Amino acid sequence: MPDAYTPRPEHKFTFGLWTVGNRGRDPFGDAVRPTLTPVEAVRMLAEVGAMGVNLHDNDLVPIDATVQERDRIVREFKSACEASGLKVPMATVNLFYDPAFRDGAFTANDPAVRAYAVQKTMRAMDLGAELGAKIFVLWGGREGVETDACRRPDEAIKRFREALNYLCEYSLSENYDYKFALEAKPNEPRADIYFPTTGAYLALIETLDHPEMVGVNPEVAHEQMAGLNMMHSVAQAWEAGKLFHIDLNDQVPGRYDQDLRFGSANLIAAFWLVKFLEDVGYSGPRHFDAHAYRTEDYEGVKDFARGCMRTYLILKEKAAHWNADTEIKSLLAEMANREGNGQMVGRFDKDRAARLLARDFDRASLASKGLQYEKLDQLTVDILLGVR
Ligand code: GCO
Ligand code: MN
Ligand code: MN
Numbered sequence: 001m002p003d004a005y006t007p008r009p010e011h012k013f014t015f016g017l018w019t020v021g022n023r024g025r026d027p028f029g030d031a032v033r034p035t036l037t038p039v040e041a042v043r044m045l046a047e048v049g050a051m052g053v054n055l056h057d058n059d060l061v062p063i064d065a066t067v068q069e070r071d072r073i074v075r076e077f078k079s080a081c082e083a084s085g086l087k088v089p090m091a092t093v094n095l096f097y098d099p100a101f102r103d104g105a106f107t108a109n110d111p112a113v114r115a116y117a118v119q120k121t122m123r124a125m126d127l128g129a130e131l132g133a134k135i136f137v138l139w140g141g142r143e144g145v146e147t148d149a150c151r152r153p154d155e156a157i158k159r160f161r162e163a164l165n166y167l168c169e170y171s172l173s174e175n176y177d178y179k180f181a182l183e184a185k186p187n188e189p190r191a192d193i194y195f196p197t198t199g200a201y202l203a204l205i206e207t208l209d210h211p212e213m214v215g216v217n218p219e220v221a222h223e224q225m226a227g228l229n230m231m232h233s234v235a236q237a238w239e240a241g242k243l244f245h246i247d248l249n250d251q252v253p254g255r256y257d258q259d260l261r262f263g264s265a266n267l268i269a270a271f272w273l274v275k276f277l278e279d280v281g282y283s284g285p286r287h288f289d290a291h292a293y294r295t296e297d298y299e300g301v302k303d304f305a306r307g308c309m310r311t312y313l314i315l316k317e318k319a320a321h322w323n324a325d326t327e328i329k330s331l332l333a334e335m336a337n338r339e340g341n342g343q344m345v346g347r348f349d350k351d352r353a354a355r356l357l358a359r360d361f362d363r364a365s366l367a368s369k370g371l372q373y374e375k376l377d378q379l380t381v382d383i384l385l386g387v388r
Helices: 038-048 068-082 111-131 155-171 196-204 220-225 232-240 267-280 300-326 326-339 351-359 372-385
Strands: 013-016 053-058 091-092 135-139 179-183 214-215 286-288
Touching: 013 179, 013 300, 038 053, 038 068, 038 300, 068 111, 091 155, 111 135, 111 155, 155 196, 179 196, 196 214, 196 232, 214 232, 220 232, 220 267, 232 267, 267 300, 267 372, 286 300, 286 351, 300 372
Parallel strands: 013 053, 013 286, 053 091, 091 135, 135 179, 179 214
Antiparallel strands: none
């Protein structure tokens, strides 16, 4: 029965082929679900109400496919997408699975590996463009080390920049109109990974030849794995005009890569994240990069996918509820009053600086009044738990 939390295309929910197609293999155990073909995945995603499907080159086209095989696979996939009304907003490249990338892709020591990685990415860009993708995600899964004896990390940064500059030029020369979204992950699969945080990528972007073409793709699990606050990373990216894509899932800090259903581990963090995205009017796809528990069959995979979207929509409703709550509004207004007109020091000039230096601050009074954040937070919890 459709209800207020039933996904519709305008919600822009997307899943990767690799997410619903995940067969539950882990380092300790084999696959528990049969292979789901890309066409079957498209049908499943349409059935559960997603707007789009994203893919790595090799989720669709095997790495050793001939040109004829590739063209046939792409044709069939395209017509499955058209028949189900599914879009392909984002494409990406697998630069981590093949043993050739054991020392990294764009940062590997062997120049032939680096050139192959760039070539593979160009072909993945061709594929994405053919399917209509305008966002190209780059996750440097193997860009890192087990031992720092192998190279200096600043050399790796230079190599990574060179590859990105090249790929931007390729997109321009082919009129692909791509926005690149760089995805940071602090660890796994290598011991240490370069650009471990969204902030590290934001800093790199400003040093590129075409910074306007490159943004970030923060992932909940990757931030939380390192004990960081996802919403804060997203907010920094947003404020910099760099939130080009987002990977939604969940993760308990300090654990291995869990890729849990959105909102299933840290509901409060998920709430603040959804509230942020909705408050600022983020208009990109809400992409789920997660997979179903290993206990599930494909019916359970549908439960998983529906659950990600349902939780998002419930949290979106809760965020609107929070924004409209009179008690919360009056606490926020009181806070705003206490902060005066919001001016801190204004722009620097000599007179203003002299006045600031001469000003007497009453530290005791600044510290005397409680801030009522306990109350504010409990009101949030009441809303989330449905008693308010
Ligand atoms: C992971 C990553 C990947 C990337 C994907 C897109 O932890 O494995 O999150 O799922 O998002 O490769 O490039
Ligand atoms: Mn991940
Ligand atoms: Mn991801």
